[in-house]
Amino acid sequence: MAHSPAYSYDAGVFRKRLEQDAEFTTRAMETLLPIDEGPEGQLMDAVRYAALLGGKRVRPYLTLHTAALFNVDPKCALRVAAAVEMVHCYSLVHDDLPAMDDDDLRRGKPTCHVQFDEATAILAGDALLTRAFEVLSEEGTHQDAMVRVALVKELAKSAGAFGMVGGQMLDLVAHQHDLDMSEVARLQRMKTGGLINYACMSGGILGKASDSAMHKLHGFAHDLGLAFQIVDDLLDATGNEEELGKRTNKDAGQGKATFVSLMGIDQARDQAARLRDQAIDQLNVFEEKADPLRDMAHFVVNRVS
Amino acid sequence: MAHSPAYSYDAGVFRKRLEQDAEFTTRAMETLLPIDEGPEGQLMDAVRYAALLGGKRVRPYLTLHTAALFNVDPKCALRVAAAVEMVHCYSLVHDDLPAMDDDDLRRGKPTCHVQFDEATAILAGDALLTRAFEVLSEEGTHQDAMVRVALVKELAKSAGAFGMVGGQMLDLVAHQHDLDMSEVARLQRMKTGGLINYACMSGGILGKASDSAMHKLHGFAHDLGLAFQIVDDLLDATGNEEELGKRTNKDAGQGKATFVSLMGIDQARDQAARLRDQAIDQLNVFEEKADPLRDMAHFVVNRVS
Numbered sequence: 001m002a003h004s005p006a007y008s009y010d011a012g013v014f015r016k017r018l019e020q021d022a023e024f025t026t027r028a029m030e031t032l033l034p035i036d037e038g039p040e041g042q043l044m045d046a047v048r049y050a051a052l053l054g055g056k057r058v059r060p061y062l063t064l065h066t067a068a069l070f071n072v073d074p075k076c077a078l079r080v081a082a083a084v085e086m087v088h089c090y091s092l093v094h095d096d097l098p099a100m101d102d103d104d105l106r107r108g109k110p111t112c113h114v115q116f117d118e119a120t121a122i123l124a125g126d127a128l129l130t131r132a133f134e135v136l137s138e139e140g141t142h143q144d145a146m147v148r149v150a151l152v153k154e155l156a157k158s159a160g161a162f163g164m165v166g167g168q169m170l171d172l173v174a175h176q177h178d179l180d181m182s183e184v185a186r187l188q189r190m191k192t193g194g195l196i197n198y199a200c201m202s203g204g205i206l207g208k209a210s211d212s213a214m215h216k217l218h219g220f221a222h223d224l225g226l227a228f229q230i231v232d233d234l235l236d237a238t239g240n241e242e243e244l245g246k247r248t249n250k251d252a253g254q255g256k257a258t259f260v261s262l263m264g265i266d267q268a269r270d271q272a273a274r275l276r277d278q279a280i281d282q283l284n285v286f287e288e289k290a291d292p293l294r295d296m297a298h299f300v301v302n303r304v305s
Numbered sequence: 306m307a308h309s310p311a312y313s314y315d316a317g318v319f320r321k322r323l324e325q326d327a328e329f330t331t332r333a334m335e336t337l338l339p340i341d342e343g344p345e346g347q348l349m350d351a352v353r354y355a356a357l358l359g360g361k362r363v364r365p366y367l368t369l370h371t372a373a374l375f376n377v378d379p380k381c382a383l384r385v386a387a388a389v390e391m392v393h394c395y396s397l398v399h400d401d402l403p404a405m406d407d408d409d410l411r412r413g414k415p416t417c418h419v420q421f422d423e424a425t426a427i428l429a430g431d432a433l434l435t436r437a438f439e440v441l442s443e444e445g446t447h448q449d450a451m452v453r454v455a456l457v458k459e460l461a462k463s464a465g466a467f468g469m470v471g472g473q474m475l476d477l478v479a480h481q482h483d484l485d486m487s488e489v490a491r492l493q494r495m496k497t498g499g500l501i502n503y504a505c506m507s508g509g510i511l512g513k514a515s516d517s518a519m520h521k522l523h524g525f526a527h528d529l530g531l532a533f534q535i536v537d538d539l540l541d542a543t544g545n546e547e548e549l550g551k552r553t554n555k556d557a558g559q560g561k562a563t564f565v566s567l568m569g570i571d572q573a574r575d576q577a578a579r580l581r582d583q584a585i586d587q588l589n590v591f592e593e594k595a596d597p598l599r600d601m602a603h604f605v606v607n608r609v610s
Contacts, residue, residue: 134461156439
């Protein structure tokens with residue numbers, strides 16, 4: 001096999017590390033998203049509700065452990081991890097709105113617009129997105145302004161109209177088009193792949209990684225992101241609503257083309273496993289330092305929620 | 306009087322310059338917001354609808370003419386002006402949504418969610434905000450990364466939860482509170498003042514202005530922004546719906562405290578004129594180079610739409 005000879009995946013050990021890193025990220029976000037005592041305070045209440053309650057924090061984990069490959073100061077990496085998660089949370093808040101996916105359950109709790117109201121949820125998403133860029137631009141994120149501005153630029157590219165936001169638009173109009181496999185893959189690359197890719201690249205940007213190292217990170221992120229989405233589709237088709245903390249079987253109900261509807265369950269499972277191995281192959285150059293990233297590839301494919 | 310002795314306001318000359326600068330800004334935005342030929346293309350259609358059709362472009366004008374005080378390359382200033390206007394347009398699109406102010410007319414045309422649909426309008430706003438940060442972070446905006454990252458940071462501060470977005474939240478809950486004059490002023494500083502202030506400061510940031518020059522710009526922006534809002538309230542109370550291109554008398558209809566409801570029409574007019582003179586006083590140090598900004602102060606107070 002292509003990874004370090006001593007490596008083996010221990011789900012229990014990984015789970016513990018993931019939870020610990022999630023806790024670090026949540027605490028960092030809590031500091032970066034302060035309570036507001038003014039009459040407009042419900043905005044920050046909604047922001048904190050959307051950002052601080054739960055979530056596996058997969059993207060922050062990717063930022064933290066790609067940054068660790070290049071010995072980046074963990075305090076800096078944690079700020080970027082928090083910013084990435086803010087953008088992820090903003091996208092969930094807006095995607096859940098009645099005019100969009102109209103979801104009332106997220107991570108086992110009422111979605112932001114159900115807990116507060118639609119106007120507050122729209123503004124909370126706006127505030128999270130804006131704060132993410134602010135955090136990246138602040139000096140604590142990296143002493144070198146070139147690094148900070150590169151972090152801003154790549155995030156905007158990943159999250160914007162030709163990335164995540166465009167992917168959500170594509171998802172909304174997907175039922176009008178009969179998407180084939182390459183179009184479903186494009187949708188995934190834009191909607192979920194962009195931010196997963198950014199999470200991995202941000203560690204390299206922080207660490208001023210070489211072009212060839214960035215290339216490897218990009219390859220890893222690409223395969224991981226695709227595997228992640230295939231498993232998401234599998235869970236939607238076969239998963240347990242209670243475990244997932246969100247509604248299942250939505251895609252089939254909406255007649256939406258997914259990796260599962262196009263490939264079938266067995267082939268989708270095989271494909272996810274192949275992508276996991278391929279993703280892990282990209283990490284060889286980083287030797288055992290990349291073991292936490294190898295773990296994530298296993299987790300993404302094995303997860304049941 | 307405090308401004309340059311030779312100065313006098315010529316409304317016709319100013320109008321021409323404002324329109325010409327608006328045209329430059331619109332053309333720059335058009336290049337920066339390209340058409341998307343993909344199945345998700347209606348997103349960029351909505352973005353362009355919201356950003357390119359009309360608008361006085363007051364904020365871009367402020368960026369362009371504060372930048373000119375410091376001999377900034379007009380190409381750089383124009384990119385920043387476009388980014389500021391993208392943020393302004395995003396805020397209008399989201400504020401007009403049914404869950405927010407529920408407006409169907411803007412600049413004499415159907416609002417974005419009426420022309421397209423709510424989901425597309427939400428995403429178009431998100432895309433505009435994200436693109437603004439991307440434009441600021443790109444090398445064409447300024448060769449010095451310190452300048453670019455400062456532009457990002459200050460924009461995020463002005464536009465975020467403790468600036469524009471917080472101001473919109475405060476506006477939405479204002480009817481639950483009986484706002485007094487200082488609270489109405491705080492709402493204005495957050496909701497409209499922040500971006501007007503940023504537009505003025507961005508010229509100084511681009512030009513690496515001294516602290517004392519920045520202080521003067523800040524004073525000018527503060528007084529101008531307040532005058533702008535008072536006149537907005539006057540126009541809402543007394544203006545012509547057709548000329549304004551949006552619904553009027555909304556504030557009184559909603560029982561909302563405004564500068565006009567708290568001061569009365571005559572005192573509000575006096576106050577706006579006083580603020581105009583005070584704003585112009587702040588510009589003395591820039592001598593005749595600041596005449597275009599003096600013009601704007603006159604325009605803001607004299608305008609009928």
